[in-house]
Amino acid sequence: MQLNRDQLERAYRQMKTIREFEERLHIEIGLGEIPGFTHLYAGQEACAVGVCEALTNEDYIVSTHRGHGHCIAKGCDVPGMMKEIYGKAGGLCDGKGGSMHIADLNKGMLGANGIVGGGPPLAVGAAIAARNAGNGRVAVAFGGDGSCNQGTVFEAMNMAVVLKAPVIFVFENNGYSEHTGVSYAVGSGDISARSAAFGMPAIKADGSDFFSVYEATCEAVERARNGGGPSSLEFAICRYYGHAEGEPQRYRGKGEVARLRETMDCLTHFRRKVGEAQLLSPERLDEIDVEVLELIESSVQGARTAPLPPAEALFTNVYNAY
Amino acid sequence: MSIKSYRDAINECLHQEMERDVNVVVFGEDVVGGSGTEGGKEAIGGVFSLTAGLWGKYGDNRVFDTPISESAIVGAAAGAALAGLRPVVEIMFSDFFGLCLDQMYNQAAKFNYMFGGGAKTPMVVRTTTGAGMSAAAQHSQSNYNWVTNIPGMKVLLPSNPYDAKGLLAAAIRGEDPVVFYENKLLYGIKGEVPDDTYVIPLGKGNLTRQGKDATIVAFSRMVHIANAVADRLAADGITCDVIDPRTTSPLDEEMILESVQETGRLIVVDECNPRCGLARDIAGLVASQAFEFLDAPIKLVTPPHTPIPFAPNLEHAYLPNEAKVEAAVREALGGR
Ligand SMILES: Cc1ncc(C[n+]2csc(CCOP(=O)(O)OP(=O)(O)O)c2C)c(N)n1
């Protein structure tokens, strides 16, 4: 799967956008600017972008509580996301959802999700709709290592196999579910082996390498589009911040995050690979960095100055028809 | 007696009940924290720190972390209870009951009746309730109304540190399944709490203010709003009974009915959605059993029938507050 220059630039831009979005949120949350619970995706960018680069705008994704990266990778409007996270009018959900519930149905982004294990059944349903419409779309269910212990996820995987639904279960294994280690919570320690036992191909790859993620996803997408049913992808990856912002991370090893940033950083890996292969110049990447920082700055300013949602918004959208 | 927070009162109760009875076990997601990590166990003691220190004292068999598997957590509690343990499990947010309701609703709550008696299911599901933290639509809800609707399930709603400790002890020592709703906005509030253990009998309300003009019934955090309003109105010469039922199942119907018979006016303040919520339940009780004592229509202060919005200004508008409760009381009093 050879990526052209535009695709590579887009991939880098999206990963960098996610990173800077989250780094900035980390600061703004520290300043008390942002209401509610926020779970940052920093460190995991190559998973979201590698997967979504293998999808079309029409394909579906369902996300998790840690959803900002999936949203950006699927093409959600960045200033609109920022306004949403600030709880402002003009946010992608009009300020009614917040960080944990960002969605953009026009982009095939069926929602971040505050319920661990809430998403995979939804993805199976979207995949059934695509199958029946014969439109060739696929659905991706993003989830964490912790989500694989939820009964809803088992049910969704088995049903997808039974129905040959064009769905891809993505497990982003960052080693932790909140404060609990994956070696404790996942009985066999092997998420992919579980998926395989349901009767679907299950691949493991390095989640810090955009290219590995992209290639594994392309293969699964092709299988799904051609009627070959579901697949499972497990990506080893790390998160740079706490489970949610403001959490003390006492369960982490000494210097763990610094080491991960040093050795597992997806942006560093990407820059090195495209540099070595002479696909994109460092100067071009630096230009993108500057543009990304400008976008983040203007998004924050836009969110800060946006008006509050109007009072009547409390009562609207409960139903479509009354 | 000393001053303790709501959080510390609950934590102390768990310690003391585990000490009293070896059959008391505690499990749930991150109730130890740090299992399978480099930082090691008891890195946290619950995401709200309610179970801190238990694992260090009582060890792996009695205090353990579980995977993210709410249905298995509650079901295992029910099975363990039938087999002689007294599990106290934590479901981090009551919003997650969607995943484990079957184990409460079709399993634990019905054993004794379906089996023709003789089934003891001494289990407690500790969970959190309440909006006001911008935690949005899936981490803020009040659903004790639907659990109250389950025959066989007891439902506890402590509004202060003293009640939290005494009600939890009663729940742990009882023989029936209980859902214990901790209001996450109350964790930091402080009050007098005896150091020794004690139990508050279930089904006994607490008259937190005494008056003659109106009866305000309020639940959980809403009790504090009702108290504040009653204090303010007292300065204007309007006095109210404020009733904190403390448990919605069993419910102290007598205390409510007796009060309304004296005051002739009822205001109910509840954080559940209004349809089939506690406010209408209490209104129905009074309308059907004490109608002739009412001097004015019953007033209900609840959120609107919407999900809980994220934006702080909308969430503020969603929630009952002192101004809304005061207006309701004055209206019930004909605009006094
Ligand atoms: C049903 C349910 N149970 C528990 C939680 C609380 N919770 C939120 S995220 C999380 C850990 C999820 O771990 P994982 O799936 O590995 O995702 P990660 O946070 O690592 O991205 C938990 C326990 C929840 N939101 N929903």
Ligand SMILES: [Mg+2]
């Ligand atoms: Mg994880």
